[in-house]
Amino acid sequence: MGKLRFASLGSGSKGNATLVSDEETMVLVDCGFGLRETERRLARLGLHPRQLDAVLVTHEHGDHLRGVGPLARRYAVPVYITPGTWLSGRLGEVPCRHWITPQSRFAVKSLVIDPFTVPHDAREPVQFRFESHGRHLGVLTDLGQPTDHVVEAFSGCDALILECNHDRYMLEVGPYPPRLKRRVGGNWGHLANVQAAALLQRLGLDRLQRIVCSHLSEHNNCPELVLDTLTPLLDGDGSRLTIAAQDSGLDWQAIT
Ligand SMILES: [Zn+2]
Numbered sequence: 001m002g003k004l005r006f007a008s009l010g011s012g013s014k015g016n017a018t019l020v021s022d023e024e025t026m027v028l029v030d031c032g033f034g035l036r037e038t039e040r041r042l043a044r045l046g047l048h049p050r051q052l053d054a055v056l057v058t059h060e061h062g063d064h065l066r067g068v069g070p071l072a073r074r075y076a077v078p079v080y081i082t083p084g085t086w087l088s089g090r091l092g093e094v095p096c097r098h099w100i101t102p103q104s105r106f107a108v109k110s111l112v113i114d115p116f117t118v119p120h121d122a123r124e125p126v127q128f129r130f131e132s133h134g135r136h137l138g139v140l141t142d143l144g145q146p147t148d149h150v151v152e153a154f155s156g157c158d159a160l161i162l163e164c165n166h167d168r169y170m171l172e173v174g175p176y177p178p179r180l181k182r183r184v185g186g187n188w189g190h191l192a193n194v195q196a197a198a199l200l201q202r203l204g205l206d207r208l209q210r211i212v213c214s215h216l217s218e219h220n221n222c223p224e225l226v227l228d229t230l231t232p233l234l235d236g237d238g239s240r241l242t243i244a245a246q247d248s249g250l251d252w253q254a255i256t
């Protein structure tokens with residue numbers, strides 16, 4: 001029996017990449033780091049790019065797509081992408097491409113994957129829910145607001161990687177120009193800590209073994225604020241909470 005597990009090569013506006021594996025299969029969700037940096041970060045976890053069975057792309061923003069093309073061309077890793085994301089023209093030619101249709105289940109070897117539409121300012125963004133041997137992992141970043149569709153799609157997971165992008169006050173008084181503040185804080189931008197907390201409550205916390213806070217803004221958030229916002233939901237016991245950092249990422253997390 002393969003066990004579902006996941007790790008982060010790094011998360012934040014400078015680059016995102018998440019590994020999901022179940023012993024038979026290993027996929028990367030997004031690759032926002034350049035080729036050499038991706039190789040270095042994989043090596044940190046004892047991995048080589050040739051071990052990847054696929055790269056799944058959520059959307060075309062550089063912090064998710066930057067390294068996908070170079071990685072796919074260098075190591076012939078199959079790329080799974082929506083037509084809309086592909087039409088951004090930012091991927092370039094790759095040796096092996098598969099279309100993702102939002103709300104349509106697909107599989108990469110033993111991993112069953114459900115892609116779901118999210119509200120974000122990209123052409124056809126999706127986020128993913130993984131299933132293997134009865135365990136479920138949700139990967140949910142880059143969404144402007146928690147919609148009913150998102151709540152329905154990500155309920156009942158055993159582990160969740162969840163965007164906690166900004167603290168609303170820090171964004172308001174922070175260094176971003178007004179237009180960027182409106183974009184980040186708007187309904188098609190990124191999730192604030194309080195929105196992540198509200199979403200978690202709607203999803204239900206009982207089954208969640210692991211909650212990984214990710215995509216934290218370097219300028220408009222800090223880990224302490226994230227933990228202060230989410231820990232009360234867990235009756236003050238933050239042991240299920242972890243943060244995926246921009247530089248160090250996050251080591252393997254097993255779902256039991
Ligand atoms: Zn984005």
Ligand SMILES: [Zn+2]
Pocket residue numbers: 012013016061063064142215
């Ligand atoms: Zn992003």
